[in-house]
Amino acid sequence: MTSAAVYARVSSAGQKKDRTIGSQTAALRAHAARLHCDLPEEWIFEDEGHSGATLVRPGLERLRDLVAQAAVDVVLCYAPDRLARKFAYQALLIEEFARVGTRVEFVKGPRGDSPEDQLLIQFQGMFAEYEKAQLMERYRRGKAYRARAGSVNVLGGAPFGYRYRRKTPECGATYEIVESEAAIVAELFRRYTDDGASIAGLTRWLTATGTPTRTGKRRWDRSVVWGMLRNPAYAGTAVFGKTKIVHESAGLNRRARLEGRTTPRAVKAVEQPRQEWIAIPVPAIISRVTFERAAQRLEDNKKFAARNSKVPSLLQGLAACAVCGYGYYRTSTRTTNKKIYYYRCLGSDDYRYEGGRICANKPVRADYLDAVVWDHITGLLADPSLIRAEIDQRLEHARTSDPATREQGRLRLALAGADTAITRMIEAYQEQLITIDELRSRMPGLRARQANLRSQLDALQTQLADREAYLKLADDLEGFLAQLHHNAVTADVEEQQRVLRLLVKDVLIGPEKITIRHRIPLREPGPATRHRDPHTDTESDTAGDRGPSYLLRWGRDW
Template identity: 40%
Template sequence: MVALYARVSSDQQAKNNNVDSQIDLLKAKIEADGETLIEDMMFVDAGISGATLIRPQLERLRDTASLGGIDLLYILAPDRLSRKYAHQALLMEEFADIGIQVRFLNHDIGTTPEDEMLLQMQGMFAEYERAKIMERNRRGKLHRAKGGSVNVLSNAPFGYRYIRKQQDGQAAQYIINLHQATTVRQIFQWIGEERLSIGEVSRRLSNAGIETQTGKTSWDRSVIWGMLQNPAYMGRAAFGKTKTTERRNIIRPQKHSAETPKKPYSVEKVNREDWIEIAVPALVSEALFLTVQEQLEENRKQARQRRRGAAHLLQGLVVCGHCHYAYYGKKISPSSAKGKKAYAYYRCIGTDGYRFGGQRICDNKQIRTERLDEIVWQQVVELLKHPERLEKEHERRLDLLQQDKKVNNNDDTITLKKQKNSLDKGQSRLIDSYAEGLIDKEDFEPKIRQLKSKIQQINQQIEACQHHEVNQMELFLVVSRLEEFAKTVAGSLDNIDFNSQREIIRALVKRVEIYKEEVNIVFRIEPQNDLSGNNGISTIKGKLMQHCKRSS
């Protein structure tokens, strides 16, 4: 079986189709050698550094190779495999142990010590060249920044336009974009003089139809916050605000980001005193800029005070039954309350247009917090006042857990793992048959896709069985703990404090689903039929679903 591996380091190279030129050269070489390449055996990492081994397609290549699915591997050059000699040596040794022959287009691998030494030297020179380029680039930027050159900075911020260095020798510079500069000054005045919140500034800009740097009419809060922090607007742009460090361990990937980071490093902020300032035209006075920083710091202090502890009883449990986004607690301002007692609503995130480019994605109703809190607490109290129900649920969960141990673990999971092993062997035999010419490409490709699909389904079933067992154990522990707890607090449920209420609710209630005409309380255990419908879901309808009009 023949495979190829190609890689480019930057997103710009990927956009310029540099990786396509590598693939074309490799395909031409494979065809010239009389070999056949199938689409599934092309491993391409576009825009990922060669300084790391954690690359999605390289990982897939190594996994496929370990199963014996590759005999011949084509690569343009050793530095496409890795920029570091140690990594090159590791990969070449790994491929050799498996029995894979590696062919570089610009370097023929021989069997003599001299040939091996030449390959090693190429790897070391590639690593040295990369380090040299990075160091020259770093020192060159540092020297130009200290000389006051703006071309070391990234793209010009909103309110400016970048002018390249001219052929007559005139240096690169920032010039003021008059239309955008008016918006920048207005933002600083709203925060520094009128003491508005960033959220209110965002709404004003969006309502006025003012476009962002990218042409959008919806202003994200983080964009405005970044502008207010940028010292370029008071005439002192900063170079060196961040630095690269060794990559930190990531607990989970950011939303809409790949699980495998493209860069082998992390970025950290640098202390302000270590920044290098570069003079640019000022859009606001230094006094106004510093006033805005004080206001932002004050806002941060107030936000931290507001965030201490949970503000709402069902915080984190309420979800929209239509768009499945979370509900959050939204307090009514004193002016809107018109002198009445302060109150709040649970509100669906999907109804906030500013979060989705100015357009709502959900029209579900908001609901008064005290009404929903009261209904859910009544359901929980009714359950806790009848410990015999918990005891019955305790016994039922125990029986289910014992049955699962006998059936799921010993039968289902073991059977699924046997099926997976059988399919893995069948996949290896199929690849061997194709490599030996016993089946042609037209028969091979649909069969290999079908096998991969079956293996994926079985992996999902194995994971589901294991997840089910963990859930049963967790529920068993919850019910057994609550059985004792119910007997202890049965006499004092009416006078219990806020934090204890939250703890009890979170132990018994899995989630609260809000629909337009009803509310479903999904319990972790199954209450009696007089309280709920099927599967531990209690449904409430009627006047609870009152709402009011609010701006998006």
């Protein structure tokens, strides 16, 4: 039976909310049933709220991975513009699928393989791309024209201190000052410019007054206050076009990556050059002079902030909390005769979270922790045989149980099946079971599948041969690491950071232990360390009492 996979897509948030993708999937299921195709449930791929102008879509990525395994005979899609909105992307995907013997069939489109049908598919792809570009350009130019005409409705909502009045048949949209909120905004700028209040102090003041934010929250964040101080609308000039949307994946912080979260859409906003901003007059709450004074102080903060003159630390960007997943930042305290630095968990700060701290992990003395980690790394460099043993073990693992080796065996079986199918087709023609026209129509697909499988086998064999050559790169490993260990003794903090990032993935700080996760696993753990090697990254637990007894934390009961 012919195996089939299904792909459906909707792009707008409204379509995602209304679940209109369900109608596409239902039509594709019915079409697969009419063709008597075998459609496994896990081979139904959907992308909700993803633009067809990009190939970075979760469902499409999984479909391409499946087809690359040469396991699908046909991919069913509702229409060419559901596969992609750009003709070049449609052609790329169809050709990519055809190389492994998988054809693409559309419910609303040509269903044959004749040159005329292929030409019609290309025309539909070009029309879909043109329609998308035309709509986006009309939308952009229309909003830009209305912004230059002073229309507020291109801005959508209103910031704190204003109320957005929607347009009516009699007049356009406007900003209306909310007197109670406007008084708070004026006081906010006065405290920042005249009294020298900090952004953190302003945040605490706003939270203490119980004033809700624009979104209804009772707790104010410093980023919200910082954004208000930069908003020129309060001085009488709102701005349109400060950002634009680009088709790139938005970044995720460490906590989101550990939780396995993904971005809903592969787009992000980037700031536009200031000369491209369009000013729109709105009612002013503060004077232009007050806003410029606040802007000057914000600019001075960038130059004279303490963080710009801090001493670099060894574990900068590498330390994270093993309990909550948040990163560690460096802070300091001053005694009677010296300044002491600590690494502190972001989750242990009360002021950052509405319900108070979410992590009880204590701070760590920066100088003690840096010494422990650096001593551990220099000890690793002192014994290059550990690294050589790991390289040898990885190469042996690659030869026996590597996915490339398993893939090679699977491709050989698939190639044998393709050869058998070609032989049977020729025998069927010789026995007059099929006509010459049927042979000519079926043979090109089988030949293409056979040629593709052979090219994949050649590529894998080249890859495995490259791994053998990798041994030559490790011939002088002992000499290289010996020189690196010698230089590490006299290295400054910047050089130590470079070495550390080559060998250490991250340092997880927990209540009872410090975990150093290496990029190259250890093979001979000492009595005070242990390791595991789940995905070629060893987790090496360095106990606090290893070597000299360091007091890493406040208190001695850990």
